Amino acid sequence: MDRATFARSTAFFHDSSASSQAAPGLPGGRVDFIDKVDSFTYSDFFRDYLIPNRPCVFSAKLTEDWGSRRSWVTRDGKPNFEHLLREFGEAVVPVARCDVREYNSHAKEQLPFREYVRYWQDYIRNGYRSSRGCLYLKDWHLSRAFPEQDVYTTPVYFSSDWLNEYWDAVAVDDYRFVYMGPKGSWTPFHADVFRSYSWSANICGRKKWLLYPAGQEEFLKDRHGNLPFDVTAPGLQDRRVYPRYSQSQPPLEIVQEAGEIVFIPSGWHHQVYNLEDTISINHNWVNGCNVAIMWCFLQDELAAVQREINQWKDPMDDWHLQCQLIMKSCTGIDYKEFYNFLKVIAENRISVLEKGLDEEASAQNTSKAAISTLGMLHAVFDLKRTVKVLTSLSANEDFKKLDLTSLSPPPEALLHHLKAAIDTALL
Numbered sequence: 001m002d003r004a005t006f007a008r009s010t011a012f013f014h015d016s017s018a019s020s021q022a023a024p025g026l027p028g029g030r031v032d033f034i035d036k037v038d039s040f041t042y043s044d045f046f047r048d049y050l051i052p053n054r055p056c057v058f059s060a061k062l063t064e065d066w067g068s069r070r071s072w073v074t075r076d077g078k079p080n081f082e083h084l085l086r087e088f089g090e091a092v093v094p095v096a097r098c099d100v101r102e103y104n105s106h107a108k109e110q111l112p113f114r115e116y117v118r119y120w121q122d123y124i125r126n127g128y129r130s131s132r133g134c135l136y137l138k139d140w141h142l143s144r145a146f147p148e149q150d151v152y153t154t155p156v157y158f159s160s161d162w163l164n165e166y167w168d169a170v171a172v173d174d175y176r177f178v179y180m181g182p183k184g185s186w187t188p189f190h191a192d193v194f195r196s197y198s199w200s201a202n203i204c205g206r207k208k209w210l211l212y213p214a215g216q217e218e219f220l221k222d223r224h225g226n227l228p229f230d231v232t233a234p235g236l237q238d239r240r241v242y243p244r245y246s247q248s249q250p251p252l253e254i255v256q257e258a259g260e261i262v263f264i265p266s267g268w269h270h271q272v273y274n275l276e277d278t279i280s281i282n283h284n285w286v287n288g289c290n291v292a293i294m295w296c297f298l299q300d301e302l303a304a305v306q307r308e309i310n311q312w313k314d315p316m317d318d319w320h321l322q323c324q325l326i327m328k329s330c331t332g333i334d335y336k337e338f339y340n341f342l343k344v345i346a347e348n349r350i351s352v353l354e355k356g357l358d359e360e361a362s363a364q365n366t367s368k369a370a371i372s373t374l375g376m377l378h379a380v381f382d383l384k385r386t387v388k389v390l391t392s393l394s395a396n397e398d399f400k401k402l403d404l405t406s407l408s409p410p411p412e413a414l415l416h417h418l419k420a421a422i423d424t425a426l427l
Contacts, residue, residue, distance in 0.1 A: 060259025
């Protein structure tokens with residue numbers, strides 16, 4: 001991060017209202033295409049897309065050196081099934097049934113990867129028809145299961161990735177996924193986990209994206225406050241069921257070609273179709289620009305849980321704890337883990353600022369290496385944003401009702417350390 005970008009980002013986020021998800025108007029309803037990636041810097045991306053929370057598409061030049069672009073794809077641009085079977089045939093993978101709705105998503109099952117590929121090949125031979133319906137391999141943690149594979153390298157633009165930095169540190173989960181599906185497979189209308197950013201790279205095939213800027217989803221809710229499953233369904237025209245639909249803007253449409261990467265901003269709802277047999281790689285990620293949006297989302301989620309079980313508030317001694325447990329089961333995180341998330345992010349940056357990064361540490365900790373690569377000013381920006389959100393969390397009444405004695409260091413001590421580290425770095 002250069003000094004001009006640091007100054008601009010600090011000024012932008014100085015106003016607490018800057019945590020809003022609202023997106024600026026896009027000229028002509030177009031999404032920018034970044035073709036000259038060699039001259040497009042991290043600061044350019046940070047300034048023009050992360051801060052204003054705007055989508056863009058990167059050209060296939062950004063992925064041309066990836067191992068998956070070479071070995072997972074045949075010469076005619078199709079999935080290289082034989083190679084994939086050799087490398088991953090014994091894996092068990094999550095598969096969605098695109099013809100079966102389950103709540104507001106598709107029904108899921110686990111299949112051996114070998115069986116899924118054989119299904120896919122038969123599906124193609126039968127003219128994209130099968131008695132099993134349309135099956136879509138989704139949310140496969142391939143990088144975690146096969147870390148030795150030369151699949152891809154995360155582009156520098158997406159390297160400030162707090163979600164995966166934290167979950168790698170606690171060795172519990174990650175938000176790096178592979179998707180593989182036939183022509184016609186699709187993902188229903190949704191926003192990403194924690195209202196995170198996402199980036200999605202097509203290894204082969206083509207996708208169509210329908211994007212709605214943050215806030216537009218309010219006009220798409222039915223009279224009960226529920227979002228649609230399929231935003232293209234004719235039923236949305238029924239004003240008795242969707243009374244505000246006429247106020248919504250048409251979606252931004254992207255057709256993503258092989259090799260291209262789509263950047264989806266924080267809180268933007270979207271629906272995605274595979275126009276051809278397609279393989280893609282996706283990360284969900286959070287950083288200093290959208291961590292306040294994540295915090296707002298968690299507060300909204302807790303409030304929804306509290307409304308649902310409000311009738312049990314008086315007779316239940318540990319009602320506040322139960323609300324946290326329910327929220328974690330639904331979203332994957334509660335307030336105390338969110339504190340630990342902020343702590344890990346902060347301590348990694350303090351370590352780099354105070355101790356620097358030698359080559360041995362870089363080899364052992366890729367997260368700290370990424371922090372060092374992005375520079376001291378980026379680390380300071382991250383700490384400033386952490387202080388902002390941690391201050392809000394510490395003052396939150398629901399957080400203060402929890403047993404915080406297990407948190408180490410206590411929130412007040414961590415805040416003091418962060419502020420001191422920022423002051424020292426800026427001397």
